[in-house]
Amino acid sequence: MNPTVRAEIITIGDEILFGQITDTNTQWIGAELTGIGIRPVRKTSVGDKKEDIISAFTEASKRVDVIIVTGGLGPTKDDITKHTFCDYFGSQLKMNEEALALVTEFFAKRGRPMTELNIQQAALPDNCTYIPNLWGTAPGMWFEKDGVVYVSLPGVPYEMKSLMQFEILPRLKAHFVLNIIQHKIVKTIGIGESFLAEKIAPWEDALPDHIKLAYLPHFGQVRLRLTGTGSDQQLLDSQLQEQVDLLVPQIEEHVYGYDSDELESVIGALLTKHEATIGTAESCTGGFLAQRLTSLAGSSRYFEGSVVSYSNFLKMKLLGVQEETLETYGAVSEQTAREMAEGARKVLNTTYAISTTGIAGPDGGTPEKPVGTVWIACATPTETVTQLLKLSNIRNINIELTTTYALNLLRKTILKAEKEEV
Amino acid sequence: MNPTVRAEIITIGDEILFGQITDTNTQWIGAELTGIGIRPVRKTSVGDKKEDIISAFTEASKRVDVIIVTGGLGPTKDDITKHTFCDYFGSQLKMNEEALALVTEFFAKRGRPMTELNIQQAALPDNCTYIPNLWGTAPGMWFEKDGVVYVSLPGVPYEMKSLMQFEILPRLKAHFVLNIIQHKIVKTIGIGESFLAEKIAPWEDALPDHIKLAYLPHFGQVRLRLTGTGSDQQLLDSQLQEQVDLLVPQIEEHVYGYDSDELESVIGALLTKHEATIGTAESCTGGFLAQRLTSLAGSSRYFEGSVVSYSNFLKMKLLGVQEETLETYGAVSEQTAREMAEGARKVLNTTYAISTTGIAGPDGGTPEKPVGTVWIACATPTETVTQLLKLSNIRNINIELTTTYALNLLRKTILKAEKEEV
Numbered sequence: 001m002n003p004t005v006r007a008e009i010i011t012i013g014d015e016i017l018f019g020q021i022t023d024t025n026t027q028w029i030g031a032e033l034t035g036i037g038i039r040p041v042r043k044t045s046v047g048d049k050k051e052d053i054i055s056a057f058t059e060a061s062k063r064v065d066v067i068i069v070t071g072g073l074g075p076t077k078d079d080i081t082k083h084t085f086c087d088y089f090g091s092q093l094k095m096n097e098e099a100l101a102l103v104t105e106f107f108a109k110r111g112r113p114m115t116e117l118n119i120q121q122a123a124l125p126d127n128c129t130y131i132p133n134l135w136g137t138a139p140g141m142w143f144e145k146d147g148v149v150y151v152s153l154p155g156v157p158y159e160m161k162s163l164m165q166f167e168i169l170p171r172l173k174a175h176f177v178l179n180i181i182q183h184k185i186v187k188t189i190g191i192g193e194s195f196l197a198e199k200i201a202p203w204e205d206a207l208p209d210h211i212k213l214a215y216l217p218h219f220g221q222v223r224l225r226l227t228g229t230g231s232d233q234q235l236l237d238s239q240l241q242e243q244v245d246l247l248v249p250q251i252e253e254h255v256y257g258y259d260s261d262e263l264e265s266v267i268g269a270l271l272t273k274h275e276a277t278i279g280t281a282e283s284c285t286g287g288f289l290a291q292r293l294t295s296l297a298g299s300s301r302y303f304e305g306s307v308v309s310y311s312n313f314l315k316m317k318l319l320g321v322q323e324e325t326l327e328t329y330g331a332v333s334e335q336t337a338r339e340m341a342e343g344a345r346k347v348l349n350t351t352y353a354i355s356t357t358g359i360a361g362p363d364g365g366t367p368e369k370p371v372g373t374v375w376i377a378c379a380t381p382t383e384t385v386t387q388l389l390k391l392s393n394i395r396n397i398n399i400e401l402t403t404t405y406a407l408n409l410l411r412k413t414i415l416k417a418e419k420e421e422v
Numbered sequence: 423m424n425p426t427v428r429a430e431i432i433t434i435g436d437e438i439l440f441g442q443i444t445d446t447n448t449q450w451i452g453a454e455l456t457g458i459g460i461r462p463v464r465k466t467s468v469g470d471k472k473e474d475i476i477s478a479f480t481e482a483s484k485r486v487d488v489i490i491v492t493g494g495l496g497p498t499k500d501d502i503t504k505h506t507f508c509d510y511f512g513s514q515l516k517m518n519e520e521a522l523a524l525v526t527e528f529f530a531k532r533g534r535p536m537t538e539l540n541i542q543q544a545a546l547p548d549n550c551t552y553i554p555n556l557w558g559t560a561p562g563m564w565f566e567k568d569g570v571v572y573v574s575l576p577g578v579p580y581e582m583k584s585l586m587q588f589e590i591l592p593r594l595k596a597h598f599v600l601n602i603i604q605h606k607i608v609k610t611i612g613i614g615e616s617f618l619a620e621k622i623a624p625w626e627d628a629l630p631d632h633i634k635l636a637y638l639p640h641f642g643q644v645r646l647r648l649t650g651t652g653s654d655q656q657l658l659d660s661q662l663q664e665q666v667d668l669l670v671p672q673i674e675e676h677v678y679g680y681d682s683d684e685l686e687s688v689i690g691a692l693l694t695k696h697e698a699t700i701g702t703a704e705s706c707t708g709g710f711l712a713q714r715l716t717s718l719a720g721s722s723r724y725f726e727g728s729v730v731s732y733s734n735f736l737k738m739k740l741l742g743v744q745e746e747t748l749e750t751y752g753a754v755s756e757q758t759a760r761e762m763a764e765g766a767r768k769v770l771n772t773t774y775a776i777s778t779t780g781i782a783g784p785d786g787g788t789p790e791k792p793v794g795t796v797w798i799a800c801a802t803p804t805e806t807v808t809q810l811l812k813l814s815n816i817r818n819i820n821i822e823l824t825t826t827y828a829l830n831l832l833r834k835t836i837l838k839a840e841k842e843e844v
Binding site: 056137311399 | 435436437438439440442443444445446448449450451452453454456462463464466467468470474478481537538539540559578580605607616617619620634636638639640645647649704707708709710712713715716717719720721722725726727728730731732733735736739740769770771783784785814816817818819821
């Protein structure tokens with residue numbers, strides 16, 4: 001096996017330290033580096049302070065082979081990455097004519113005037129390799145010093161991702177002799193981490209040394225990630241697959257997918273296969289079920305539409321829930337969930353419909369129906385399946401969990417219909 | 423001024439480095455520490471490897487006063503934080519009876535069996551102060567060594583947040599003499615970062631030394647964050663307010679809120695004030711508009727419901743869009759957006775309704791209507807306002823931006839109605 005190429009991801013910006021923006025960049029970069037066989041061993045965030053950035057560079061250069069730096073390249077005054085690189089390398093800022101031409105074109109195309117700040121974005125440290133940014137105004141930069149590669153990218157996610165994908169990853173693959181790191185992920189739902197762990201302990205203990213297991217719990221789901229390291233892609237792939245084949249029969253009822261599968265994509269594939277359609281009737285999830293189903297490209301093939309009925313008035317008017325049902329059992333009840341799903345199936349003219357009605361919180365609970373009480377239902381051409389959830393007292397967690405469990409109820413209901421058909 | 427108390431946030435877990443989960447913890451911790459006057463100066467993520475964790479502890483202990491560690495405390499075998507703490511401090515794991523009683527009760531209450539792995543979670547390094555976790559099974563831990571405080575928390579966001587809020591933040595406030603760091607945020611929409619920067623340059627250049635400005639762009643919005651450091655809370659607050667009062671008149675048309683305001687909350691307050699209600703008719707946003715409006719607790723006061731109409735059939739059936747309109751102008755057109763909003767206002771029986779119809783992508787574009795073409799509309803009791811958006815070719819960005827611009831159109835329309843009433 002080749003020696004592992006190690007990476008550190010450094011983000012620059014007070015806003016990240018102070019918790020004022022969500023950093024989604026480093027997750028993406030970590031996954032992409034892993035994907036080409038570079039092992040991220042550390043992530044570091046520092047503020048907009050020259051000394052702190054330089055000390056992060058210095059420390060990282062001692063432990064890794066490649067350093068990916070994002071942020072601190074915008075047009076405004078709190079951005080200082082470029083100046084810091086000059087200090088660190090002892091280089092000078094110099095106007096890069098190629099970069100200037102590109103940024104000029106960028107503004108001309110959009111019919112927008114260019115400011116002096118934008119022009120200055122084309123001035124680069126004179127020891128860097130210029131990486132053209134076709135998606136924004138801050139160029140990428142590539143430096144090499146003492147065997148370490150430094151890559152600097154803007155912090156805007158779309159620009160960073162485009163630069164990585166089209167410029168940086170290919171250059172890294174050409175620059176290093178890379179080992180292969182491969183993952184297989186088995187995705188489970190409806191079983192807790194420790195129960196899963198006890199159940200599969202003998203299998204886990206017998207894993208070979210070059211294959212590692214991690215448990216990744218997330219909102220009612222646990223992903224089991226197998227990571228293998230090797231030099232032969234095909235061999236590694238078959239070794240990982242062998243372990244997956246040993247594992248899955250032990251936990252079959254809880255497995256809904258693999259690798260990049262999501263509940264949404266698994267459901268999308270099932271619906272497409274059966275030429276079936278889906279709609280939703282949502283109370284407590286407020287549109288989140290529809291949003292998750294439509295977040296996938298191509299979902300218009302099977303997703304017809306939704307009714308979000310927060311008020312009882314709309315539950316009756318649009319979904320045909322009986323006034324008597326609401327009066328007798330309340331809006332948060334099995335009966336209402338059932339009538340919502342059945343009504344949605346009719347009005348939206350779909351094969352399946354799922355409904356949610358519950359008390360998301362933080363207020364609105366009663367002793368009989370505390371915050372976190374939720375009913376979900378799935379209506380099919382032949383039956384309606386319901387499920388009671390007892391969740392937390394935290395609004396966004398309840399919305400997220402209800403959505404996940406409703407999608408899983410739909411998935412199981414389709415699978416059941418599939419079996420009955422055969 | 424007191425010397426600044428500096429913090430480092432360390433997260434443990436290969437899954438974070440490999441980009442397999444989204445880390446939302448460190449953003450939250452950063453914001454909370456800042457809020458009590460502790461300055462986060464670095465965030466570090468390391469993998470599940472003892473040497474890497476120990477070197478992160480060692481480095482951090484040289485630069486900060488408090489180290490917050492999350493992750494690596496779950497019941498399964500890839501979690502190793504506790505053992506590493508023992509090695510680092512030269513201490514021993516010892517069953518903590520208080521912790522054991524709590525975890526036993528935790529499972530008893532839920533009627534679930536306790537596994538041996540769960541019991542082991544109550545074994546703690548013998549030099550730690552035990553911090554009870556009422557929200558899960560992994561206890562919090564507090565260590566002190568050579569003047570540095572180490573806090574260890576589980577990585578599950580809900581548990582971590584509860585422990586921080588009720589246990590750790592109060593203890594930190596009692597332990598340190600803290601400076602005051604205060605922020606004021608001015609939130610803008612509809613103007614780019616560099617234009618904003620040029621516009622307010624004279625004001626920015628005149629800021630006093632103890633007040634710093636940062637530009638935080640995010641999906642069509644730019645947040646301007648002022649950060650002041652001092653020892654007198656009231657004085658600092660009035661100094662920051664003075665700067666805000668100088669700034670806002672220069673960019674008034676772009677300012678929609680302050681500090682924790684979001685478009686959703688600003689709209690919620692406007693609707694509540696006017697006892698008005700809102701509904702949505704969504705095509706390309708697929709329920710995301712409804713989801714954002716209902717993400718706020720108390721939104722049932724003004725949010726009635728939504729129709730998500732992906733298909734033309736449902737646009738006609740549920741919203742009353744004319745077949746002729748769809749045939750003549752297409753589903754993505756000003757006319758359709760208008761009829762959707764007006765139809766939703768009627769069918770949902772609301773004061774206002776907003777609609778979206780567009781080509782989110784990645785496919786479905788034509789030369790006349792490329793991917794990213796979106797029409798939005800807002801219907802009021804007296805008029806319907808429409809707006810054309812030309813966005814990107816990236817599906818999730820288009821959904822996100824459309825939602826933000828539609829909310830802003832609603833906000834501006836309510837404000838206009840407010841002015842006309844006076």
